Amino acid sequence: MKKVVGLACLAAFCAASFSFAAEKKDERAGKCTDAKSQMDYFCSKDNAGGDTLVSIGTACNNAKDNVAAACDGKAKADQTYEFSDTKKK
């Protein structure tokens, strides 16, 4: 009986952990496939000649962050839009 209860607890723990990991994925900038598509486009130098957005450069970093958030569950913390002109660098 103890064995059954133990296995049930383990299964419940695994399910909870899996669910927790899934919840951690941040898909606000698109699902994992979307984020990968963004990265394919903005991090390719081939697109820089025809698109000023690519040459500006910040979009590739956004896309990498979005892949980490949506595919790996590693989202950067949100920041409030509140700053003094000399503090943010």
Next chain:
Amino acid sequence: MSKMQRHIGVHMSDDEMKLMEGAETGAFKSPIPTQVISNGEFNPPPQSEHQKKVEALIKEMGDVNAKRNGLSRREFLATSAGMATAFMAMNKVFGPVFDVSEAEAVDMNAAGDRKSRFKGQFIFDDQTHFVRDDFKQEGLLGLTKWAEGAKVNPNLMTAPMNLSRYKMDNYLKEIFLDSETTVSLLSGAPFDDPSWWLLSNDAIQNACRSVNKMAGTVRMLGHTVITPKYPNWMDEVDRAIETLKPVSWKSYTIGDPFGPSKYAWRLDDEKLMYPFYEKALKAGIDTICIHKGLMPRDYEKAFAGTWENATAWDIEKAAKDWPKMNFVIYHSALRPWLADTPEKELADFEKTGYIPWSTDLAKIGQKHKNVYAELGSVFAGVAVTNPRFCAAFLGQLVNMMGADNVVWGTDSVWYGSPQWQIEALRRIEIPEDMMKKQGWKTQLGAGNGDVKNKIFGLNSARLYKLDAVKMAQEGTQQWDNDMLAKVKQEYLANGGDVNRSNTYYGYVPKKETVA
């Protein structure tokens, strides 16, 4: 040009560089662009057939007009009559789009007449930017490099290609000394990466206070940037209402103007936005400016999962539900980003009458008079590179939304002084055949006629509660003798408006490499 002599930031390979020559020697010194010049980051395409025709005509007409005035062609093309000659050449190639007379192209005194004709025209620039002093993201210079490559502004390189050109002192020079702008609206922008944030909401208001105090008149108005979906964003709204007191709000439904963002949202999101509209109206700050459009050709791939937030599709419900709120749609929601080819968009428009996504906006504006189209960056992007497409885009907005609902904006100071854009709007007209085919009734008219005066400033005067009636009657009288006007007089007296050299900097393909 050896590797050692290359400018900083040149990305072309050695083999690619062998096929190039310096634009200052290889390109024809025309008052308007006759080919795309590379800033070193991309391979410039060979001249198109249209561009070749424009260049040949400028040379031919320039020779004739120069002789009449006893000048060399090069000397002549550096004058205002030379600029008029270039507009005439563009008309011959693209059709009659620019208002320019034979007399202007021949008579060297015509420039003075033109200046006095437009004296007193009220020009309100609804979208301007500069960056904080400690801003370090040099990638932003990509915007100016685009303008350099597309050769849209003959005076672009009067400031160095570094971030100093985006700081406040150069902003004041480019907008108030080098152009005929009367009042500007200063904005800001959020990015997912905070190191890209341009100006704080406090800095925007501080700048306005300083400039207006110095001028002794209202010369600069300021936004408060709002950031829906950021934590505690409504706290900043409350603070703005209480202490900053902006004339309007600014925001980005796409979240970040330069990349796919985790903060994208919709104007018609009842839960997120409706409490904001209620609060804004109660405070009497009833105008919100929204960045829309400006997407690359492969937007579905590049902005997968977020691109719909850049369309005009969320405007109608919000405008209908909040009729007292004014929605100023920046960039007129025009989809194509700067580097796109307007030829394709023009061909599509000629076939279908549809321009992505500005036609969607124009249809909404037909029904809801609290929706406005703003021209920042998009007019700059197409006015000189394809004036016929520019005429189609403007013609549709004016004829569907009405001339009362289109407002002037330039996105300065990204593309240098806005004077070239002002001059192009004054001259541009919708071709007769387009008017007829589209069944449009309203032409753009004279540079200081009713339609263009409304676009240039009277509509914004109404929106931002400046006295539009007084402005229509008196023009710029209240600003003509303020401190900024006096500084400008001194600046001009000391040679501030030196003749353009028509020399461009960058790279063009060597003639022999072009088939």
